Amino acid sequence: MEEKIPYKTYLSENEIPKQWYNVRADMKNKPAPLLNPGTLKPMTLEELTPVFCEELCRQELDNDTPFFDIPQEIQDFYKMYRPAPLVRAYFLEKALGTPAKIYYKFEGNNTSGSHKLNSAIAQAYYAKKQGLKGVTTETGAGQWGTALSMACSYFGLDCQVYMVKCSYEQKPFRREVMRTYGAKVTPSPSNTTAVGRKILEEFPGTTGSLGCAISEAVEAAVTQPGYRYVLGSVLNQVLLHQTVIGLEAKAALDKIGVKPDIIIGCAGGGSNLGGLISPFVGQKLRGEADYQIIAVEPASCPSLTRGKYAYDFCDTGMICPLAKMYTLGSHFMPSPSHAGGLRYHGMSSILSQLYHDGYIEARAVEQTSVFAAAEMFARVEGTLPAPESSHAIRAAIDEALKCKETGEEKTILFGLTGTGYFDLKAYESFNDGTMTDTIPTDEQIADSLSRLPKVE
Amino acid sequence: MEEKIPYKTYLSENEIPKQWYNVRADMKNKPAPLLNPGTLKPMTLEELTPVFCEELCRQELDNDTPFFDIPQEIQDFYKMYRPAPLVRAYFLEKALGTPAKIYYKFEGNNTSGSHKLNSAIAQAYYAKKQGLKGVTTETGAGQWGTALSMACSYFGLDCQVYMVKCSYEQKPFRREVMRTYGAKVTPSPSNTTAVGRKILEEFPGTTGSLGCAISEAVEAAVTQPGYRYVLGSVLNQVLLHQTVIGLEAKAALDKIGVKPDIIIGCAGGGSNLGGLISPFVGQKLRGEADYQIIAVEPASCPSLTRGKYAYDFCDTGMICPLAKMYTLGSHFMPSPSHAGGLRYHGMSSILSQLYHDGYIEARAVEQTSVFAAAEMFARVEGTLPAPESSHAIRAAIDEALKCKETGEEKTILFGLTGTGYFDLKAYESFNDGTMTDTIPTDEQIADSLSRLPKVE
Numbered sequence: 001m002e003e004k005i006p007y008k009t010y011l012s013e014n015e016i017p018k019q020w021y022n023v024r025a026d027m028k029n030k031p032a033p034l035l036n037p038g039t040l041k042p043m044t045l046e047e048l049t050p051v052f053c054e055e056l057c058r059q060e061l062d063n064d065t066p067f068f069d070i071p072q073e074i075q076d077f078y079k080m081y082r083p084a085p086l087v088r089a090y091f092l093e094k095a096l097g098t099p100a101k102i103y104y105k106f107e108g109n110n111t112s113g114s115h116k117l118n119s120a121i122a123q124a125y126y127a128k129k130q131g132l133k134g135v136t137t138e139t140g141a142g143q144w145g146t147a148l149s150m151a152c153s154y155f156g157l158d159c160q161v162y163m164v165k166c167s168y169e170q171k172p173f174r175r176e177v178m179r180t181y182g183a184k185v186t187p188s189p190s191n192t193t194a195v196g197r198k199i200l201e202e203f204p205g206t207t208g209s210l211g212c213a214i215s216e217a218v219e220a221a222v223t224q225p226g227y228r229y230v231l232g233s234v235l236n237q238v239l240l241h242q243t244v245i246g247l248e249a250k251a252a253l254d255k256i257g258v259k260p261d262i263i264i265g266c267a268g269g270g271s272n273l274g275g276l277i278s279p280f281v282g283q284k285l286r287g288e289a290d291y292q293i294i295a296v297e298p299a300s301c302p303s304l305t306r307g308k309y310a311y312d313f314c315d316t317g318m319i320c321p322l323a324k325m326y327t328l329g330s331h332f333m334p335s336p337s338h339a340g341g342l343r344y345h346g347m348s349s350i351l352s353q354l355y356h357d358g359y360i361e362a363r364a365v366e367q368t369s370v371f372a373a374a375e376m377f378a379r380v381e382g383t384l385p386a387p388e389s390s391h392a393i394r395a396a397i398d399e400a401l402k403c404k405e406t407g408e409e410k411t412i413l414f415g416l417t418g419t420g421y422f423d424l425k426a427y428e429s430f431n432d433g434t435m436t437d438t439i440p441t442d443e444q445i446a447d448s449l450s451r452l453p454k455v456e
Numbered sequence: 457m458e459e460k461i462p463y464k465t466y467l468s469e470n471e472i473p474k475q476w477y478n479v480r481a482d483m484k485n486k487p488a489p490l491l492n493p494g495t496l497k498p499m500t501l502e503e504l505t506p507v508f509c510e511e512l513c514r515q516e517l518d519n520d521t522p523f524f525d526i527p528q529e530i531q532d533f534y535k536m537y538r539p540a541p542l543v544r545a546y547f548l549e550k551a552l553g554t555p556a557k558i559y560y561k562f563e564g565n566n567t568s569g570s571h572k573l574n575s576a577i578a579q580a581y582y583a584k585k586q587g588l589k590g591v592t593t594e595t596g597a598g599q600w601g602t603a604l605s606m607a608c609s610y611f612g613l614d615c616q617v618y619m620v621k622c623s624y625e626q627k628p629f630r631r632e633v634m635r636t637y638g639a640k641v642t643p644s645p646s647n648t649t650a651v652g653r654k655i656l657e658e659f660p661g662t663t664g665s666l667g668c669a670i671s672e673a674v675e676a677a678v679t680q681p682g683y684r685y686v687l688g689s690v691l692n693q694v695l696l697h698q699t700v701i702g703l704e705a706k707a708a709l710d711k712i713g714v715k716p717d718i719i720i721g722c723a724g725g726g727s728n729l730g731g732l733i734s735p736f737v738g739q740k741l742r743g744e745a746d747y748q749i750i751a752v753e754p755a756s757c758p759s760l761t762r763g764k765y766a767y768d769f770c771d772t773g774m775i776c777p778l779a780k781m782y783t784l785g786s787h788f789m790p791s792p793s794h795a796g797g798l799r800y801h802g803m804s805s806i807l808s809q810l811y812h813d814g815y816i817e818a819r820a821v822e823q824t825s826v827f828a829a830a831e832m833f834a835r836v837e838g839t840l841p842a843p844e845s846s847h848a849i850r851a852a853i854d855e856a857l858k859c860k861e862t863g864e865e866k867t868i869l870f871g872l873t874g875t876g877y878f879d880l881k882a883y884e885s886f887n888d889g890t891m892t893d894t895i896p897t898d899e900q901i902a903d904s905l906s907r908l909p910k911v912e
Contacts, residue, residue, distance in 0.1 A: 424629035
């Protein structure tokens, strides 16, 4: 094996980014603003702050400031688990027999098991600084909830997590990690909120969705004094915090003198993908460099590839602001037999705009092929990947195999967002050969899209 | 926080040790030899090779060679997950308010979740080199079985794992990780072996023990052509491979100019502790330096602190060679309500001899205090520790609190052998407040010791 470039490149601790990068500042077409669902006018700071922490609202609305200083307390916390390694996938390249050079930025070396901690600690910090008692949130696969409970524990904040019911049932141990960090976890939809009770009435026996859980968490935040709602993906503020991934990856690549040709990330709400690609897209927007950027989503929840670019609710309960995004409709429920994460009906407004403007492309992959890629990756690279991350692995392997056919020595970078330790029910169904692919019909998607709010 | 020393110190890849260190070469009193249970004479290479891989038998019997070259294939694999970080526990120090300086060597950043992979890959390599079809083994907490399945998958070997029944039931997801790496997992005692059937008859409803599982795995190895048995702890060869932990830790400490006063490791069979301390004990044996070295064992399975230094069977089925060690008797069964790992009845012969000669000390800790330490560590250091590792954390915290009382600025190094992602049943009982301490009575231990083989 070639070894001039090490297997793992770590920045030194003082090279961890001290600022987040706001890609919106370099976008000519800014992402569309959040709308008040009552007035259909752009949400103001005053309208957002009853739900979200004030400083986070400022970040949410700021399309112009290119860099935000990372507060020292957050920088300190980042040192607990960062810098994250940039890994050269020599073992995978060898197993594939490809001339491609494959790198991945691994964000799973922390107990939450994913990149989510990058934003969780920032959001907990601003909540603490504002003098709040606690925060509420939703979690799907459980990574965000775990990350937030770690962050809240660090700052002594109460943490209330609404966990999508099917994940709650498939991942009982996630609950215990969150409890170990002191969080209170409720399966969603629940009868602890008005919106939860309404959803249960309308869809009895539902296994839940991120959209439902968001509605419940928002309601819990606005009905308890001293609480605000925090969200692990989709929002501009989250993508801002997650740019620490891309900034570190780019600094590490620069250090070893490597420029990627293709950058790949999995796409659910968009936080990992947005964070990874922001500095590279920034170069593209400024005309300084070009990259092929691929968003990979599950075929069972294909918001970019089969959704509509339109204003929609971020949540099923329709109590959140409207966001313009590629969406399958807030009533879209991915099949419960879909185990691969990334179950959100919409996509970050920033990524939606970038996709709409042609700066990134998208493809959908089926879960059995995702788990086949995951198994191969686990065996040769030694890390059991999260199903979400494995969508990116699938696409990276596919690109590397294309290079094998053409002989091109492309350099591929992908985001390995997390580990699969809590996804073993899904691995079990793959190991047993009982996993199926679940692709929504055109009718299902059309029906859900027909219920989009009317905004013009 | 003081930050001249980084939170994490990584060696560069070319600083990963290229040789293992054999501490026996520096011991004046060599560990007692394994005995043939029939003849009571020292086991010869010829007697060992039907059970173990040949090269590993040579390593087992070699008390004189101070260094063994690490084969290139193993060095390559080590780069997949090594170097492991040496972490300065700034957050823990701050939370404790101690003047002590605490470091830990973290071995959990790989999918097996522990240090076990260091020896698994070596043993799989020698099995492959010998042209074997596969290997058999036992696993308790599941870390060794996972590590071995990863290693066997890498070299294309069949892997058959006998998993202690109570762990098999408490940790269903461990099985799926092993299956993802292609291993076959059987709960032990099972009726697939003669010795398993005998144990089930004698102790119906037993939740198993490492000793039982070893007997079954050995029987499976010697009754299948092309198979050998491999073991994840206790043996000299395993401690040899695990010295990569201590060598890396010492190199990293040297790099930052730190000399520890106290070195702490958890002790089950002894592989982690032996691996961590070997280079330091070597200095002590050669009179070059002095360290306080503490082995921490569970109060429910206290082989060093309450066992007898005597020849005993390594396994419950009494088909393995006799080893001289601190032992509770091969019939000792730790309480099934003990969740904290480290369930083995004996202790590595090397460590037993070093303990007997006063080079290391030992203490036993109760599991509720271990999990309290684990929870605190998880919250402040951000890593959910394995219950086994948490024994070392408990002792490190206790030593740091002593420093707080005396004002001494001692430097403490401990081994954080792994993560607790698969131990959440145990965390659940701690979170629920239903965990109890299970300390064997003097009668229980005396009864088990009365059945020691007669050797003199």
